[in-house]
Amino acid sequence: MPHPLLPDLEDLASATAVDHGFELADLQVLAHMQPMTVQIQIRRSNGDDVTLDDCAGFSAPMGEALENSAFLSEAYVLEISSPGIGEQLQSDRDFQTFRRYPVDVIHRDTEGIQQRHSGTLLERTEDLIRISIHGRIKQISRDSVISVELTSPTG
Template structure:
């Protein structure tokens, strides 16, 4: 269950990020740590990668915004970072960046009604399908049927 302050912190961080040319792509409040820790992941607003200097400058901006808002009364640690590389592909940027990489696609099989999984090389994702190269053949999986797409370690032939 998310912390009750999570939505307010998310809104505050998103507003601060927008004003500074960033986009918040993850926020987590770890109250089990002493002092509690606020983890914020961000990207550049244009979708580009974030540098260490970007993280440092946004940390100051967000720290000031939190102090001025009075949302966190107890001591806390603020950690700002880039999201790094996730195994899960979710946005268009991920699909462009990992073209040609081995992936596993979990999808709903409309014929059987159950879930199925396919592995192959990611070709692309368009408006209608995710295209996969499976042993030299192009396999199209309709986007509405896709449950998840994740990077996998290539298997030896």
């Protein structure tokens, strides 16, 4: 069950993030911790990486916004971080960064049957994802792709 203050805290964190050139990526309230922990993940609006200094610099204005809001009446710990990259590739930047990395591409074939292909990511274009499977190039229509995920080199 989500914490009852989660929507209010998300609105506050989102507005504070925007004021400082960030976007709110995630917010968690760990009420079972003593003291309660508020975890906030931020990302840069322009797609640049979030540095440790960015997180440290955002901590003070976010802490001040929380104090001024009076949403939290008990002691809490504020943690600021960035989400980093997940295993699923989504943005153009992800596909550029992880070219030549091992991936699993899950897609539907022409009969609508789900397929999984493991290979090395070569590129993503407007229409296709190209991977190399044991030296052979496989082209998969982007319209049929369900997900592209990073994998370990051994699969």
